[in-house]
Amino acid sequence: MEDGELIRRAQAGDLQAFEQLVKGWREQVFRIARQIVGDEESAKDVAQMVFIRLWQVLPKYREGGSFPSYLHRITVNLAIDFCREQTRRPADSWDPAGMDSLPALPAGAEESLSTAELQRIFEIVARRLTPRQRAVFVLREIEEIPTEEVAEILNMRPSTIRSHVQEARKILQESLARLFPEYARRREEPER
Amino acid sequence: MKPHRDPSEFFRPLREARQPETFWTGFWPSVRVGIRAPELGRHTLLTPMKALLLGSSAGVMVAAALLVLGFLVAPALKQAPAPSAHPTAALNASMPSREGMASPPVMEELGSPSARVYTFHVGEKADATEVILIVDEAIDL
Numbered sequence: 001m002e003d004g005e006l007i008r009r010a011q012a013g014d015l016q017a018f019e020q021l022v023k024g025w026r027e028q029v030f031r032i033a034r035q036i037v038g039d040e041e042s043a044k045d046v047a048q049m050v051f052i053r054l055w056q057v058l059p060k061y062r063e064g065g066s067f068p069s070y071l072h073r074i075t076v077n078l079a080i081d082f083c084r085e086q087t088r089r090p091a092d093s094w095d096p097a098g099m100d101s102l103p104a105l106p107a108g109a110e111e112s113l114s115t116a117e118l119q120r121i122f123e124i125v126a127r128r129l130t131p132r133q134r135a136v137f138v139l140r141e142i143e144e145i146p147t148e149e150v151a152e153i154l155n156m157r158p159s160t161i162r163s164h165v166q167e168a169r170k171i172l173q174e175s176l177a178r179l180f181p182e183y184a185r186r187r188e189e190p191e192r
Numbered sequence: 193m194k195p196h197r198d199p200s201e202f203f204r205p206l207r208e209a210r211q212p213e214t215f216w217t218g219f220w221p222s223v224r225v226g227i228r229a230p231e232l233g234r235h236t237l238l239t240p241m242k243a244l245l246l247g248s249s250a251g252v253m254v255a256a257a258l259l260v261l262g263f264l265v266a267p268a269l270k271q272a273p274a275p276s277a278h279p280t281a282a283l284n285a286s287m288p289s290r291e292g293m294a295s296p297p298v299m300e301e302l303g304s305p306s307a308r309v310y311t312f313h314v315g316e317k318a319d320a321t322e323v324i325l326i327v328d329e330a331i332d333l
Binding site: 015018019022023026027030031035044047048049051052055056115118119122125137141142143144169172173176183184 | 197198199200202203204205206207208209210211216219220222223224226227230
C-alpha cells in the first residue's frame with residue numbers, strides 16, 4: 001500500500017495503517033536522529049517520539065504537501081530539542097579519554113571500513129558541529145536531500161543551508177585530518 | 193602530500209546503514225503506548241464538572257455520616273441521655289422496661305476492643321422491631 005493511502009487511513013484512526021507507515025520510515029527517521037543526537041539509544045527514543053508526534057499532528061497534514069519533508073521536520077526539531085534538553089552540545093561532550101575506544105585503523109583498510117566503524121568516526125568528528133549544523137550536513141550531504149527541500153525542512157533560506165554545509169564540511173575535514181589522518185587523505189588516483 | 197578527503201563523500205555510506213530486525217523489537221509497541229497514553233488520560237481525567245459533582249457527593253455523604261453519628265450513635269452511648277429535647281427521645285420512650293438498665297445490652301464483641309453491638313426493641317406487638325447499633329468509640333472522625 002502506498003504512503004498516501006496509509007496516511008489517509010491513519011488520519012481516520014487506523015492504527016494498523018499507521019504501523020505500516022512507521023515500518024516504512026523508521027530506518028530513515030532513526031538514521032537522521034542518530035546523526036544529530038549522537039548515540040543509538042537516544043536516537044531510538046527520539047524516533048519513537050517522532051512517530052508519536054506524527055500521529056498527533058497527522059490530522060493536520062494536508063495531501064499535496066511533501067510527506068517526507070513533513071516527517072523530517074518533526075525529526076530534526078525533536079532531535080535538536082533533545083540535544084538542548086540534555087544541556088550538552090555535541091562539542092561540549094568531547095572526551096579525550098574516549099580516544100582509547102576509537103576503532104582500530106589497519107593500514108590500507110579504509111575500503112573495508114564497516115558502517116559501524118564509519119558511524120563511530122562520524123560521532124567523534126561531528127562533536128564540533130552544532131545540532132543544526134549536523135542536521136544540515138546529514139540531510140543534505142548524507143541523505144542527499146535537495147538544498148531547497150532542506151531549506152523547507154529547517155525553515156531557512158537555501159543560501160543559509162549552503163553556508164552551513166560549507167562550514168560543516170570544513171569542520172569535519174579538519175577533525176578527520178587531526179584525529180583520523182589515515183582516513184582523511186584521499187586515495188591516490190591510479191596513474192593514467 | 194595527498195589532498196584531504198571530502199567528508200561528504202566519506203560519510204555518505206552512512207545512508208546505507210540498516211538496523212537488524214531485532215533492533216526494532218519493541219519499537220512499535222512503545223510508539224503505540226505513547227499514542228494511547230494521552231487518549232487513556234483523557235478518559236480517566238475528571239472534567240471540572242465531574243469533579244464538582246463528585247466532590248459535592250462526597251461532601252453530602254460525609255455530612256450524612258456526621259448527622260447519623262451525632263444524632264443517633266452518640267446519644268445512645270451516654271449513660272444518662274438528655275430528656276425529650278433530644279432527637280432520640282422518641283426512641284428512648286418507646287423502649288420497654290428501660291428502668292434499671294444501666295446500659296444497653298451488649299450482644300457481641302467485635303475485633304476492636306472498643307467496638308460494641310447494641311440492640312434496642314422498638315414498638316410493640318405487630319410494630320415491634322429491633323434497632324441494632326454497632327459502635328466503636330475508637331473511630332477517629
